[in-house]
Amino acid sequence: MRLLASALLLALALPALAEKPRIKTFDEAWKTTKARFYDKKMHGMDWDALKEQYRPLAKAAKTQTELIEITNRMLGELKASHLVLLSKDAYQEHMLPEMGSEPVPQIGFEAIEIDGGLFVRSIFEGGPAEKAGIRRGDRIVKINGIPAKKSGLVEQAGSDPGLPWPPLWYLRTEGTEKVMLTVESEKGKPRSVPVTPEPISAIEATKNSVRVIKYHGMRFGYVHTWHFLVAPIFKTVSDAMAKEFKKCDGLLLDIRGRGGSPIVMNAILGLFRTGAWDKPVVLLVDDRSRSAKEIFTWSFMKEKLGPAVGRTTEGAVLGSQFFPLSDGSCLLCPVVDGRMYTKGDKLEGKGVTPDHVVEFPLPYSNGFDEILEFGKDRLEIEVKRAKAKAAVAIVLKLAS
Numbered sequence: 001m002r003l004l005a006s007a008l009l010l011a012l013a014l015p016a017l018a019e020k021p022r023i024k025t026f027d028e029a030w031k032t033t034k035a036r037f038y039d040k041k042m043h044g045m046d047w048d049a050l051k052e053q054y055r056p057l058a059k060a061a062k063t064q065t066e067l068i069e070i071t072n073r074m075l076g077e078l079k080a081s082h083l084v085l086l087s088k089d090a091y092q093e094h095m096l097p098e099m100g101s102e103p104v105p106q107i108g109f110e111a112i113e114i115d116g117g118l119f120v121r122s123i124f125e126g127g128p129a130e131k132a133g134i135r136r137g138d139r140i141v142k143i144n145g146i147p148a149k150k151s152g153l154v155e156q157a158g159s160d161p162g163l164p165w166p167p168l169w170y171l172r173t174e175g176t177e178k179v180m181l182t183v184e185s186e187k188g189k190p191r192s193v194p195v196t197p198e199p200i201s202a203i204e205a206t207k208n209s210v211r212v213i214k215y216h217g218m219r220f221g222y223v224h225t226w227h228f229l230v231a232p233i234f235k236t237v238s239d240a241m242a243k244e245f246k247k248c249d250g251l252l253l254d255i256r257g258r259g260g261s262p263i264v265m266n267a268i269l270g271l272f273r274t275g276a277w278d279k280p281v282v283l284l285v286d287d288r289s290r291s292a293k294e295i296f297t298w299s300f301m302k303e304k305l306g307p308a309v310g311r312t313t314e315g316a317v318l319g320s321q322f323f324p325l326s327d328g329s330c331l332l333c334p335v336v337d338g339r340m341y342t343k344g345d346k347l348e349g350k351g352v353t354p355d356h357v358v359e360f361p362l363p364y365s366n367g368f369d370e371i372l373e374f375g376k377d378r379l380e381i382e383v384k385r386a387k388a389k390a391a392v393a394i395v396l397k398l399a400s
Helices: 002-036 047-059 064-076 088-099 202-209 231-242 262-273 292-302 370-399
Strands: 084-086 104-106 109-114 117-123 139-143 154-156 168-171 179-184 190-195 198-200 211-215 218-224 250-254 281-285 308-310 318-324 330-337
Touching: 002 047, 002 064, 002 318, 002 330, 047 064, 064 084, 084 088, 088 104, 088 154, 088 318, 088 330, 202 218, 202 231, 211 370, 218 231, 218 370, 231 262, 250 370, 262 292, 281 292, 281 370, 292 308, 308 370
Parallel strands: 218 250, 250 281, 281 308
Antiparallel strands: 084 330, 104 198, 109 117, 109 168, 117 139, 139 179, 154 168, 179 190, 211 218, 318 330
């Protein structure tokens, strides 16, 4: 009888025991934001009052996922980029490996929600999804027979709750266990696509992206830098310039995607500033080029290193740090105003509009990349212009 009573007491105590780490996560996120947020006036918000408003909701959360959603609603009140609480899975499986340059088993794409559907937005070059025939613009209808948005494998990729953009999503994996996707490249025509996760990273995808494009009798180098987080990204670009692109007429530098480090950003900019690459170059950007990549675009255009093609960048330009919390989740918090890198120009909430704006809907685009295609056309013009200028210079030299 005494053993049964003890068991009942333990059962009753379990919810309270489970409650402590959940509310502790909320408290840690609130406290760290207050201590480290770059604007000590907290964008004019009463941070203590927001804690009082959201803490009861966090305390009543039934799951860790629900608590993170509530915490991010509070963080979103500050309307700042680079301020988000990442779940343990999103941080340790999706974000942390990139900073450590470590390939991990994954499907290899990010998706975005449009009109209630989940559409593939970007795909790792050489990754499992690309190998399986998944294409940009495909709708993910089901995952292992479960409607995509209800699948437990769908995880937010760490989008800022304070910005107006819809979040990005990725698929969690369980090792290398095969995942059955039901996808539509054309509306109303689903097909089944088995995908086996393989170890890959954005760094490996950047390396895999390096190629030479033959276009109207010209040769264009192409590389897609998925982020500017670590030195191997710079090495991939510089090595390609010296080797694969050595005999090319021009370069398509694709910086669509996440941001990164000012150190890597400046190193890549230096390749153009110093003349390490002295042929025409066209920059490809979009509405999810963010952070250091926006500063890169701003500098590239200000210094007239070449034309930029695509869409206005995200407007997420604050210097940030990762702060791991005790439950394995992680707070990304802005600690520096990005204007220190742009001579006072404010890009936060505004972004950078490229020289040539290209618009094309994502859903059911069947893999067509309108920004890349426009970039090829633009680079052809730049190459012809450079060759004509060089020819005139030779004539003038001979005439003198």
